[in-house]
Amino acid sequence: MKRAIRYVLNHVPRRHIQRVVHLVTPVLGLAYAGRGVVCPICGGRYRRFLPYGYVTSRANALCPRCLALERHRLMWLYLVRETDFFTAHPRVLHVAPERCFIRRFEQLLGDLYVTADLESPLAKVKMDIQHIPFPEESFDVIFCNHILEHVDDDRLALREMYRVMRPGGWGILLSPVNYNREITYEDPSITDEAGRERAFGQKDHVRDYGRDYPDRLAEAGFTVESIDYAATLPPEEVTRYALRHEIIYLVRKPQ
Ligand SMILES: [Zn+2]
Numbered sequence: 471m472k473r474a475i476r477y478v479l480n481h482v483p484r485r486h487i488q489r490v491v492h493l494v495t496p497v498l499g500l501a502y503a504g505r506g507v508v509c510p511i512c513g514g515r516y517r518r519f520l521p522y523g524y525v526t527s528r529a530n531a532l533c534p535r536c537l538a539l540e541r542h543r544l545m546w547l548y549l550v551r552e553t554d555f556f557t558a559h560p561r562v563l564h565v566a567p568e569r570c571f572i573r574r575f576e577q578l579l580g581d582l583y584v585t586a587d588l589e590s591p592l593a594k595v596k597m598d599i600q601h602i603p604f605p606e607e608s609f610d611v612i613f614c615n616h617i618l619e620h621v622d623d624d625r626l627a628l629r630e631m632y633r634v635m636r637p638g639g640w641g642i643l644l645s646p647v648n649y650n651r652e653i654t655y656e657d658p659s660i661t662d663e664a665g666r667e668r669a670f671g672q673k674d675h676v677r678d679y680g681r682d683y684p685d686r687l688a689e690a691g692f693t694v695e696s697i698d699y700a701a702t703l704p705p706e707e708v709t710r711y712a713l714r715h716e717i718i719y720l721v722r723k724p725q
Contacts, residue, residue: 651680
C-alpha cells in the first residue's frame with residue numbers, strides 16, 4: 471500500500487490526483503475501519519489513517535474521507551480553539567486550497583472565501599501569488615501552505631500577501647523547513663528537475679528553507695509567531711488526531 475501510494479504521488483501530475491483522489495480513498499478507508507484515530511475536520515474514525523509521502527512515506531497520515539494530513543488536522547484544531555476564525559466572518563484568501571478545508575470554509579463564509587491557485591481546478595481565481603490581483607487590504611485572513619518553496623521570488627509573494635492583508639489581519643503560512651539548516655539554501659541556477667530534487671529535496675522545489683524561515687516572513691513586514699501547537703495538547707489528543715510536532719507559522723500585519 472505504501473509503495474503504491476508513493477508511486478502514484480511521484481508519477482501522476484498533482485492536478486489529476488486532486489480530481490480523483492476523493493473517489494478512491496473512501497474505498498481504501500474501508501480497509502482501515504476502526505476507532506483508533508479521529509479526524510477533527512470530517513469526524514471520520516479509523517483504525518489508523520492512510521500512509522502518505524512523496525519521498526519516504528509515513529504511516530498514519532492521510533484521512534481517507536477528507537484527505538487531511540497531520541498539519542491540516544493541527545491547523546484545524548488551532549483555528550477552532552485559538553482563533554475567532556469560525557465566528558468573525560473574515561474575508562479569507564486561501565492560496566492553493568487544500569481539499570479538506572474547501573467545502574467547510576465555503577459553507578462557513580460563502581463569497582467571503584476566495585480560493586486561488588496557479589493551476590488547481592479546485593480554486594475560484596487563477597493567479598500567480600507573485601502578482602495577487604486584489605487591491606490593498608482586501609483580506610482579514612490569508613492561508614498559504616506549502617507553496618512558497620515552489621515560488622521563484624518568495625519575497626515578492628510575501629510582500630504581495632502583506633499588501634492585500636488588512637492591518638490587524640493574520641495568516642498561516644506553512645512551508646517545509648529543514649531544521650538542520652541554519653540558513654535557507656537556494657540557487658536559481660539550478661533549474662532542472664533532477665538538480666532541484668538533489669539540491670532542495672523535491673523536483674518542483676526551488677529552495678530548502680532553514681531555521682531562518684520566520685525571518686523571511688518577517689522581512690515582508692509581518693510579525694511572526696512559531697507555534698508548536700501539538701506540544702500544548704494532551705498526549706492522548708496527539709495520538710487520537712494523529713498529529714505531528716509541526717510548527718504553525720502565524721503571521722500578523724501590525725495595526
Ligand atoms: Zn477527515
